[in-house]
Each structure stands twice: as C-alpha cells, then as structure tokens.
Amino acid sequence: MPFVVPRSADAPPADWASYAMTTLGVLPLVWRRRAPVTVLVTILAVGGAYKLTIDGPGQPLPYAALIAFYTVALLCAARVRLAVGGLTVLAVALSVGWNTGTARELLFTLFVSGAAYALGRLQHTRQAYTAAVEDRAEQLERANRIEAEQAAARERARIAREMHDILSHAVSIMIVQAEAGPVAVRRAPERAEAAFDAIAETGRDAMAQLRTMLGVLRTDHASPRRPPPGIEELADLLDRVRGSGLEVAYERTGAVRALPAALEATVHRVVQEALTNVVKHAGASRVAVTLEYGPHALGVTVTDDGRGPARAVPAAAGGGQGRGPGHGPGGNGHGHGLIGIRERAAAHGGTARSGPAPGGRGFELRVSLVTSPPEVGN
Known part of the structure; x- marks a missing residue:
C-alpha cells in the first residue's frame, strides 16, 4: 500500500529502486520449502540492506520474513528451529532498537513472530496427522484387498473341490454303467434297462448339483438354491x-x-x-x-x-x-x-x-x- 496510496510530502518517494529491492526481498520465498533457513537469512539480509541503502516506503510488517519463519517452524528439526528462533529474537531486538526502540514495537513484533512460529508447528502437526490417517487408510485398503483376494482364492478352491467331487463321481458311475450296458443287453435285458436308468438318474443329479453350485457365481440371486447334500x-x-x-x-x-x-x-x-x-x-x-x-x-x-x-x-x-x-x-x-x-x-x-x-x-x-x-x- 505505501507504493499506491499517496504519502506525506516529508516521506521518501516510492521509486524504481524501492520496487526492485522490495521484490528482491520476496522472490526467495519461491525456494522456502527447499532451503527454509537460507531463505529466511536472505530475506532478513535484504530487509536490512533496504533499510540501510534506500530507506524507501516500507511495509508495516515484514510479511516475507514472517512466511519464511513460519516455514522454518513447519519443516525444520527441533535443533534448527531453536537456533533460528534465538537468532530471530536477536534480529527483532536489533531492528526495533534501530527503528523506534519502544517496548510496544518490541512486544508486538515478538508476538507476531511467535504467532508465525506457532502456526508453523500447528500446520506440521496437521500434516503429520493427515499423513498418518492416509497411511492407515491405505494399509486398511491393502488389508481389505488382500482379505478379498484370499476369500476369492478360498472360494475358487471350494468350487473346484465341489466340481471335482460332483463330476468325478457322476462320470465314474456313468462309465461303469455304460460299460456294463452292452453286456446286460445280451445276457439280461432287464438289467440293461436298469443300467440306463441309473445313468440318466446320475446325470440328472449331477446337473442339479452343478446348477446349485454355479448359481453362487451368478449376480442374479433371484433363483432359489437347494441346500448342499448332507448325511x-x-x-x-x-x-x-x-x-x-x-x-x-x-x-x-x-x-x-x-x-x-x-x-x-x-x-x-x-x-x-x-x-x-x-x-x-x-x-x-x-x-x-x-x-x-x-x-x-x-x-x-x-x-x-x-x-x-x-x-x-x-x-x-x-x-x-x-x-x-x-x-x-x-x-x-x-x-x-x-x-x-x-x-x-x-x-x-x-x-x-x-x-x-x-x-x-x-x-x-x-x-x-x-x-x-x-x-x-x-
């Protein structure tokens, strides 16, 4: 705003050098997540240089420095945070002493810096919690998928056993009866008829059992299913x-x-x-x-x-x-x-x-x- 709103006549003007230095104090934020401490030191150094060399229309708060300090609190380890926090307090004290030297400005600046630090730590906690929840959801999804795959494998094995038992038994009985049929036709026609009846009955029973079992694989559950055979x-x-x-x-x-x-x-x-x-x-x-x-x-x-x-x-x-x-x-x-x-x-x-x-x-x-x-x- 000091570059847009007209200033008093005794205030220094907003020239292109002020624009350039102010922009230079903001650009390092692009790299704040890669090197938060370096970015914070750079921004503080540019701010000091701005005050010493140009002393143009400044901002009421060091926004870029607060964002950099917030990033340090968000991303850095405890040892680094403590060191940077101590240096920041020292820099704030020197800046206030250089500017107005009042306790009001000192307390206000320390309060705002502390708020930036607290917001950084809160965001760190929130991100850690979100990551934990997402990781837990991913593990649960993976466990559910594995359980579903295991259940499907067990069901396939069960169906394979059922089909093997039904078909193997039915075909074996039918083969034995069919092989005995021609002999019975020549020697005992009445037994041949019984053999063919047994083949037909075995086939019908196998078909009924297969329909019951294969009905499990269908998505349409409207058709009734008879219970599995028992003792x-x-x-x-x-x-x-x-x-x-x-x-x-x-x-x-x-x-x-x-x-x-x-x-x-x-x-x-x-x-x-x-x-x-x-x-x-x-x-x-x-x-x-x-x-x-x-x-x-x-x-x-x-x-x-x-x-x-x-x-x-x-x-x-x-x-x-x-x-x-x-x-x-x-x-x-x-x-x-x-x-x-x-x-x-x-x-x-x-x-x-x-x-x-x-x-x-x-x-x-x-x-x-x-x-x-x-x-x-x-």
Whole structure:
C-alpha cells in the first residue's frame, strides 16, 4: 500500500529502486520449502540492506520474513528451529532498537513472530496427522484387498473341490454303467434297462448339483438354491454306487444326531470322493462306509477289498500311509481327491489318514471331523 496510496510530502518517494529491492526481498520465498533457513537469512539480509541503502516506503510488517519463519517452524528439526528462533529474537531486538526502540514495537513484533512460529508447528502437526490417517487408510485398503483376494482364492478352491467331487463321481458311475450296458443287453435285458436308468438318474443329479453350485457365481440371486447334500442324502449316493455292481455296506454308530449343514456336506463329499475312487481304481467287490459319532468328533471310515496300496505316498493331514496314484479311496490319477479330502478335513479341525485295510487286503480311508470343541479340563 505505501507504493499506491499517496504519502506525506516529508516521506521518501516510492521509486524504481524501492520496487526492485522490495521484490528482491520476496522472490526467495519461491525456494522456502527447499532451503527454509537460507531463505529466511536472505530475506532478513535484504530487509536490512533496504533499510540501510534506500530507506524507501516500507511495509508495516515484514510479511516475507514472517512466511519464511513460519516455514522454518513447519519443516525444520527441533535443533534448527531453536537456533533460528534465538537468532530471530536477536534480529527483532536489533531492528526495533534501530527503528523506534519502544517496548510496544518490541512486544508486538515478538508476538507476531511467535504467532508465525506457532502456526508453523500447528500446520506440521496437521500434516503429520493427515499423513498418518492416509497411511492407515491405505494399509486398511491393502488389508481389505488382500482379505478379498484370499476369500476369492478360498472360494475358487471350494468350487473346484465341489466340481471335482460332483463330476468325478457322476462320470465314474456313468462309465461303469455304460460299460456294463452292452453286456446286460445280451445276457439280461432287464438289467440293461436298469443300467440306463441309473445313468440318466446320475446325470440328472449331477446337473442339479452343478446348477446349485454355479448359481453362487451368478449376480442374479433371484433363483432359489437347494441346500448342499448332507448325511441323509448318503442313502441315495450309496444306491447309485450299488447300481454299478459294487456291494456297499453302511453303518452309523454312537449317539447319532443332527450336525451343522456345512459339516454334513463335508461328510457327504468325503464319502462321495472315496466311493468314486473305489469305483474307478480299486477293482473292489465290496466297500464299507461307517460313521462313528463321538462326543466331540465324527469319524468317517471307507474300507474296500480291492487291490490295496501300490506304493507308499505321503498321507493326508494327520499322518498315515496313502495309496499310490490312481488307486483306492485315498487318491486319484492326479492326487486331487486325497488333497480335497485333506483340505475338507482340515477346514473342520480334523485329520485324514489312509493306508492298507485291516488284514492287509484292500484299502482304508479314515477321516475325523470335529463336531464341537471339548470342554475345558476334559
């Protein structure tokens, strides 16, 4: 304003040298974030030179110096801030003594400088808080993304297990029935019709289960979905296996009771996978399925009288010996069956063991699933 508003006649005029020196005292602010201390010292030096050489119309407050001091408080370390603060107080005292030498001007200048310093520290705190909040939000977003990816991976693995169990079982039964069909047509036509009916029924059941499972992948949730198969549906599963010519025994021991739907679905899939591998690979004539209800666990045992272990392989969760690839209830040609059974058992805090059947003939799969945590002290 002293360069625009007319001044009194006894005041020094506003000439081009005053404009140039005033501008020179402001330009260093461009670099204040890179070198705040250097900029502050430069501005104070230019201000002193202005007073000594030109003594033109000055500003009522050293705005550029206050902004530079604010930047020092905002960006510099504590040791630097203390040193610069002491030098600033000294510079203020010298400037006031040179100008009016009054306590009023000294207190006012110190107050304004202190306010600039306080604003710098408050802005530093605000920026640190904002950075912390943004960092926390970024970490939370990253954690949510990782959790979503892990959930998607678990869901893909679950769907893969379900599709493997459904398709492997259905196709195995259908192949066995189809291979027996031509023989039955020549020797016992009435059995051929039953074989073809079994193929159709197995296909329809597999399609229904696949529709139910694939419905999870659709965005349209309007269509109803039937619940996953449980222990009660084992009877139908065993009947289809009997239709392939395999003798199947089924027994439940212990305190039979209703279990959570997820646990019953696991039992169904474990038995289904075990029977599928018996039909495909074991060359057995008889298989026994036993469910043993304990106080806190459910045992599932599938035993056949087939070829037995071809060679020792790593067992499923919990130890034991497995059958070689492509043999028995413990595995299939690629080992996915045994892996799937192990994963299902582990999901319910259980174990899966496989090895030779009692007596050395055939193969046995034993799965233990936790139904309820044991009481403390038991």
